[in-house]
Amino acid sequence: MKRLLLGLFFALAALPALAIGVDEPLADPGLEAKAREISKGLRCLVCQNQSIEDSNAPLAADLRRIVRERVTAGDDEAAVQAYLVERYGQWVLLRPPFEPATWVLWLSPFVILATGTAVILLRRRRPAPAAAPAPLSAEERARLEALLRGEEP
Amino acid sequence: MALNSRFLLAAMPLAVAIGLGGIFYGRLGKDPSALPSALLGKPVPAFNLPGLDPTGPGLSDADLRAGSVTVVNVFASWCAPCRVEHPLLTALTKVPGIRVVGIAYKDKVADTQKFLGEMGNPYALVGADLNGRVGIDWGVYGVPETYLVTGKGEIAWKHVGALTEDIIRGEMLPLAEKLMK
Amino acid sequence: MIAELGHFALILAFVLAVVQGTVPLVGAARGHLPAIRLADTAAVLQFLLVAGAFAALMHAYVTSDFSLVNVAANSHSQKPMLYKITGVWGNHEGSLLLWALMLTLFGAMVALFGQNLPDTFRARVLSVQGLVGVGFIAFMIFTSNPFERLDPAPLEGNGLNPILQDPGLAFHPPFLYAGYVGISIAFSFAVAALIEGRVPPSWARWVRPWTLAAWSMLTIGITGGSYWAYYELGWGGFWFWDPVENASLMPWLAATALLHSAIVVEKRDTLKSWTILLAILAFSLSLLGTFLVRSGVLTSVHAFASDPTRGFFILIFLLAVTGGALTLYAIRAPALKAGGVFQTISREGALVLNNLLLATATATVLIGTLYPLVLDWLGGAKVSVGPPYFNGTFMPLLGPLMVALAIGPLLPWKRGDLAAVAGKLKLVAGIALVAALAIFALTDGAPWLALVAFAFAFFLAGSVIVELLERVQLRKLGPAGAFRRLIHLPRGAVGMTLAHLGLAISVFGVAAASGFAVEHLGIMKPGETLKIAGYSLTFKGVEEVPGPNYTAKRGTFEVAGVGTMRPETRRFQSPPMETTEAAIHPTLAGDLYVVVGEPTGPGYAVRVYWKPFVMWIWAGGLLMAAGGFASLSDRRLRVGAPVRRSPALAQAAE
Numbered sequence: 001m002k003r004l005l006l007g008l009f010f011a012l013a014a015l016p017a018l019a020i021g022v023d024e025p026l027a028d029p030g031l032e033a034k035a036r037e038i039s040k041g042l043r044c045l046v047c048q049n050q051s052i053e054d055s056n057a058p059l060a061a062d063l064r065r066i067v068r069e070r071v072t073a074g075d076d077e078a079a080v081q082a083y084l085v086e087r088y089g090q091w092v093l094l095r096p097p098f099e100p101a102t103w104v105l106w107l108s109p110f111v112i113l114a115t116g117t118a119v120i121l122l123r124r125r126r127p128a129p130a131a132a133p134a135p136l137s138a139e140e141r142a143r144l145e146a147l148l149r150g151e152e153p
Numbered sequence: 154m155a156l157n158s159r160f161l162l163a164a165m166p167l168a169v170a171i172g173l174g175g176i177f178y179g180r181l182g183k184d185p186s187a188l189p190s191a192l193l194g195k196p197v198p199a200f201n202l203p204g205l206d207p208t209g210p211g212l213s214d215a216d217l218r219a220g221s222v223t224v225v226n227v228f229a230s231w232c233a234p235c236r237v238e239h240p241l242l243t244a245l246t247k248v249p250g251i252r253v254v255g256i257a258y259k260d261k262v263a264d265t266q267k268f269l270g271e272m273g274n275p276y277a278l279v280g281a282d283l284n285g286r287v288g289i290d291w292g293v294y295g296v297p298e299t300y301l302v303t304g305k306g307e308i309a310w311k312h313v314g315a316l317t318e319d320i321i322r323g324e325m326l327p328l329a330e331k332l333m334k
Numbered sequence: 335m336i337a338e339l340g341h342f343a344l345i346l347a348f349v350l351a352v353v354q355g356t357v358p359l360v361g362a363a364r365g366h367l368p369a370i371r372l373a374d375t376a377a378v379l380q381f382l383l384v385a386g387a388f389a390a391l392m393h394a395y396v397t398s399d400f401s402l403v404n405v406a407a408n409s410h411s412q413k414p415m416l417y418k419i420t421g422v423w424g425n426h427e428g429s430l431l432l433w434a435l436m437l438t439l440f441g442a443m444v445a446l447f448g449q450n451l452p453d454t455f456r457a458r459v460l461s462v463q464g465l466v467g468v469g470f471i472a473f474m475i476f477t478s479n480p481f482e483r484l485d486p487a488p489l490e491g492n493g494l495n496p497i498l499q500d501p502g503l504a505f506h507p508p509f510l511y512a513g514y515v516g517i518s519i520a521f522s523f524a525v526a527a528l529i530e531g532r533v534p535p536s537w538a539r540w541v542r543p544w545t546l547a548a549w550s551m552l553t554i555g556i557t558g559g560s561y562w563a564y565y566e567l568g569w570g571g572f573w574f575w576d577p578v579e580n581a582s583l584m585p586w587l588a589a590t591a592l593l594h595s596a597i598v599v600e601k602r603d604t605l606k607s608w609t610i611l612l613a614i615l616a617f618s619l620s621l622l623g624t625f626l627v628r629s630g631v632l633t634s635v636h637a638f639a640s641d642p643t644r645g646f647f648i649l650i651f652l653l654a655v656t657g658g659a660l661t662l663y664a665i666r667a668p669a670l671k672a673g674g675v676f677q678t679i680s681r682e683g684a685l686v687l688n689n690l691l692l693a694t695a696t697a698t699v700l701i702g703t704l705y706p707l708v709l710d711w712l713g714g715a716k717v718s719v720g721p722p723y724f725n726g727t728f729m730p731l732l733g734p735l736m737v738a739l740a741i742g743p744l745l746p747w748k749r750g751d752l753a754a755v756a757g758k759l760k761l762v763a764g765i766a767l768v769a770a771l772a773i774f775a776l777t778d779g780a781p782w783l784a785l786v787a788f789a790f791a792f793f794l795a796g797s798v799i800v801e802l803l804e805r806v807q808l809r810k811l812g813p814a815g816a817f818r819r820l821i822h823l824p825r826g827a828v829g830m831t832l833a834h835l836g837l838a839i840s841v842f843g844v845a846a847a848s849g850f851a852v853e854h855l856g857i858m859k860p861g862e863t864l865k866i867a868g869y870s871l872t873f874k875g876v877e878e879v880p881g882p883n884y885t886a887k888r889g890t891f892e893v894a895g896v897g898t899m900r901p902e903t904r905r906f907q908s909p910p911m912e913t914t915e916a917a918i919h920p921t922l923a924g925d926l927y928v929v930v931g932e933p934t935g936p937g938y939a940v941r942v943y944w945k946p947f948v949m950w951i952w953a954g955g956l957l958m959a960a961g962g963f964a965s966l967s968d969r970r971l972r973v974g975a976p977v978r979r980s981p982a983l984a985q986a987a988e
């Protein structure tokens with residue numbers, strides 16, 4: 001029973017809970033658009049599979065407000081991201097950074113494509129291992145000649 | 154069959170599967186949504202929060218550099234697990250050398266006061282973070298969360314979610330002891 | 335009582351699965367006919383038992399029998415009947431039962447309709463299927479029993495997640511499960527072939543109908559899921575590269591690759607080792623998906639309540655099935671003899687390219703999904719891999735893939751002339767390029783990525799049409815003759831045409847909806863008018879409206895030339911939560927999407943989107959599935975099925 005309730009609690013805790021709210025847009029539409037773009041690239045920490053732009057969680061609204069403040073203060077995307085990463089770690093970025101820890105992540109699709117291509121091309125260079133048919137015996141050869149001449153076997 | 158290149162190639166998917174299987178096994182039981190703090194080892198962010206009583210003291214970063222190891226608990230009256238962990242916080246106040254302070258996160262002052270009146274107040278100091286900004290500076294993303302801060306004001310440990318006896322005995326207290334030396 | 339019968343049926347099914355998984359295998363190895371024949375009977379019987387258990391659980395839901403833990407946790411007497419029924423699979427235990435149902439259903443179908451397969455081979459296939467069933471049913475009986483009783487029985491249930499109370503729920507899981515679990519047949523075919531040590535071209539012909547059926551169902555399931563997210567979750571998104579979405583996409587990509595490489599095995603008796611591997615991997619990816627959703631190692635909006643004990647059991651099962659099959663593969667695959675030779679530029683070559691790209695795509699999605707987990711395990715920083723990663727690595731593969739799809743069907747087998755094909759397609763390529771440039775010129779601020787996607791989509795669609803025209807020999811026979819040929823085209827060809835066209839349409843839809851969407855987020859007061867994308871919306875206000883098990887705040891918008899749109903936010907009691915119901919006005923050219931929210935300041939929070947051609951995304955998906963079903967109905971796929979043809983038709987059909 002306890003497991004049941006615990007399960008329910010976790011299930012509930014993971015779901016978006018509130019109706020949408022709308023933030024006060026910035027006066028400058030250019031800055032507002034920039035703030036929205038940046039927000040789309042930040043992960044909501046509560047509803048962890050949405051961006052803060054899409055999430056209805058109160059924390060997401062707070063973070064969107066912060067993004068707008070930073071953008072108004074003149075920060076560019078990298079600076080806003082750095083501000084949030086300082087507080088929440090790399091995880092808050094939807095786009096994994098390109099650094100030693102993630103080289104494998106970013107490069108593997110190309111490596112796989114290249115390796116796959118290489119394997120395919122190399123295997124085609126090697127002649128197909130077709131077993132040569134066993135040589136015909138004299139009797140079989142005679143039969144073959146007869147057949148080719150159109151006679152009955 | 155000989156250990157030729159074809160066999161090795163054919164065995165690769167198996168090797169990958171086994172490898173992944175081992176990693177999955179290692180990750181079972183760990184909460185993937187728990188984020189480690191980005192502030193571990195760093196000084197507490199600068200902040201100055203008013204107290205619940207407008208005439209009384211609040212909570213600021215200076216308080217956390219006062220010299221003693223501090224447990225900083227982020228809580229709210231509207232948070233159910235905070236009620237569940239509350240007795241443990243009260244128990245923590247009895248541990249010598251540790252001070253417990255609280256940050257009321259996005260909570261109306263009257264509600265916080267009622268909560269503490271009901272459950273008891275284990276906090277030496279309470280700061281009221283009405284709009285949650287200070288919480289964001291600490292990297293808070295839900296309540297409750299608990300931090301362990303050294304005497305010099307550095308964040309040494311963070312726990313997301315309600316405290317349990319196991320966590321306190323197994324992680325928090327041993328670390329606190331080390332920090333007190 | 336009925337629940338106990340259901341539980342008993344499940345236990346019997348387990349025992350039967352053990353028998354089905356072992357006896358026919360031994361029988362096939364020894365040539366013992368009764369043991370071989372047992373496979374068919376066991377498979378059908380097992381399906382009936384699991385179906386019985388499923389019916390028992392459904393009965394409990396329909397009658398709101400809260401003495402069952404599962405029903406009490408997930409249902410409520412006030413729920414509409416449709417959702418009581420669909421609630422059967424909206425939870426962990428019930429969905430496992432649905433899994434088992436699909437698994438045994440496919441097994442029974444092979445037993446009943448697979449008479450064209452040699453008896454020993456069919457017995458081995460059903461045995462492997464049985465072994466998979468053993469693990470699954472054991473998992474249910476020992477850790478996730480849907481028939482567990484609750485004493486004392488509560489008077490009322492805890493309700494179902496309101497987001498799941500939606501007609502889309504009725505479609506999405508059963509199709510998805512029919513797909514993902516149906517792939518188990520391809521897996522069983524592959525393992526049976528490895529056991530026999532040979533993969534004759536007929537193997538490919540036998541495996542295709544089953545794979546097509548599962549693939550088509552999976553296509554519908556994924557399309558449905560994406561559409562459901564679009565209209566239900568309230569922000570107009572349709573794919574987030576969420577781990578569980580990826581878990582359904584990976585088997586789909588692998589199955590698509592499998593369908594294409596099986597063609598090469600059948601026609602040219604080569605690529606066998608790779609195709610067998612694909613069949614094993616496709617199902618392994620399905621199992622991996624099951625593990626990821628239920629074990630708690632990854633967070634996802636889809637995840638059921640997770641439990642490490644269950645996770646451990648699934649992991650063991652996953653390793654046993656995948657590990658066992660891959661070990662057999664490692665041992666037996668190198669001995670598989672390769673057959674026909676072909677030039678790089680040929681239809682086989684195009685199919686190899688197709689497979690290479692699909693395999694890379696599958697690997698990319700797998701790596702992106704698992705990377706945070708692996709990095710976390712290594713002790714590295716916690717990194718999140720979101721849509722920007724997948725969009726950057728997966729999307730670029732679609733371009734070359736679409737080119738391969740365009741060129742492949744026009745190339746002959748064995749040896750082709752790329753210049754000739756290029757000649758046939760240069761007009762289409764030209765038109766595609768011009769169209770994309772025209773769109774660039776006519777709109778301002780068009781994202782170049784969307785334009786590139788458009789160009790590829792137009793090119794593929796045009797090439798499909800060129801191929802079709804060539805196949806009906808329009809040039810040689812003239813319109814009347816071509817039309818006659820069109821009607822009598824083999825269904826397989828029709829299927830291919832529809833499916834490839836479907837992909838082009840979907841890509842076009844994605845590019846249009848993502849690249850050219852217009853959004854307005856703001857506060858509206860009653861009486862205000864908003865102009866967006868040529869529509870004029872007047873906000874009339876918000877009123878409270880009661881529903882069957884919720885109260886709704888309904889907003890009213892008068893849209894000039896369209897009518898009234900009524901988005902809602904619904905507040906449910908059990909469990910307590912709110913959902914947003916968007917009001918959508920769909921047209922061929924795009925959707926007007928309206929969401930109303932909290933009262934804010936002087937008015938209400940309102941989001942209005944214009945999503946151009948967004949419906950084309952799902953229309954394309956359904957077209958792909960239709961193509962799959964069309965190919966499935968091709969009699970040529972069923973070896974031994976009598977072909978009734980009149981002489982005139984025989985001439986026309988070549």
